[in-house]
Amino acid sequence: MMCEDDDIRQLLAVAAASPGDALPLAERLIAAHPDDARLHFFRGSMLAGxxxxxxxxxxxxxAVALAPDFALARFQLGFFELTSGEPARAQATWEKLSTLPDDHYLRQFVTGLIHLIHDRFAEAIAALDGGIATNAETPPLNHDMQLIIDxxxxLLNPAAEAEEASPTSFLLGQLGRGSLH
Known part of the structure; x- marks a missing residue:
């Protein structure tokens, strides 16, 4: 049985007002609704933060195992894997997102991050910018993508680079301290 939408709204309200209280509430809701992918996704995001x-x-x-088509959970799992230094695993996780329309923000974000993995910085910036421009569904995610763009x-100007930086080390250094949204 799925968690009631009112309970999900309450969980989100608690997270906004008192983040420290949200994780225990999510865990209580998971105990009552162990097959609700939304709750596992929310818990995973809180734990990452x-x-x-x-x-x-x-x-x-x-969350992804329970709902393989839960695109945002799949994206966040892959993003977490990428920022944990596992780019191949992230790409495998994101593979199913290739069925999204070309202009879907998550598909654009994945395209940008894959360009980043391969040191194609201009292409990464263009794709991430495109995803930000179309993402009205999950605005906090735009912040993470903007950090990557910044x-x-x-890195577009090799003369300005103080040292050689791989995309993975960059992500680990810049986003490893952040949270998933």
Whole structure:
């Protein structure tokens, strides 16, 4: 049985007002509704933001296992894998998102991140910008993508690079301290 939408709204309200209280509430809701992918996704996002990566990965993976077509959960799982230094695993996780329309923000974000993995910074910026422009569904995700764009811009000019930086080390350094939204 799925969690009631009112309970999900309450969970989101608690997260906004008192983030520390949201994780215990999510866990209570999961105990009552263990097959609700939305709850596992939310819990995984909260755990990632609390620097609990092993539990976060397990929760995000559970959300995708329960609802393989839950595109946002699949994107976030892959993004978490990428920022954890596992680009091949992230690409495999994102593979199913290739069925989204070309102009869907998640598909554009995936395209940009794959360009980043391959050091194609101009293409990464263009795709991430395109995703931000079309993403009205999950605005907090735009912040994470803008951080990546801001860090890619200096890499467009090799003379400005102080040192060689791989996309993975860049992501680990810049976003590893952040949270998933």
């Amino acid at each position: 609390s620097a609990r990566p092993i539990e976060a990965h397990a929760a995000l993976s559970r 860090q890619c811009r200096p």
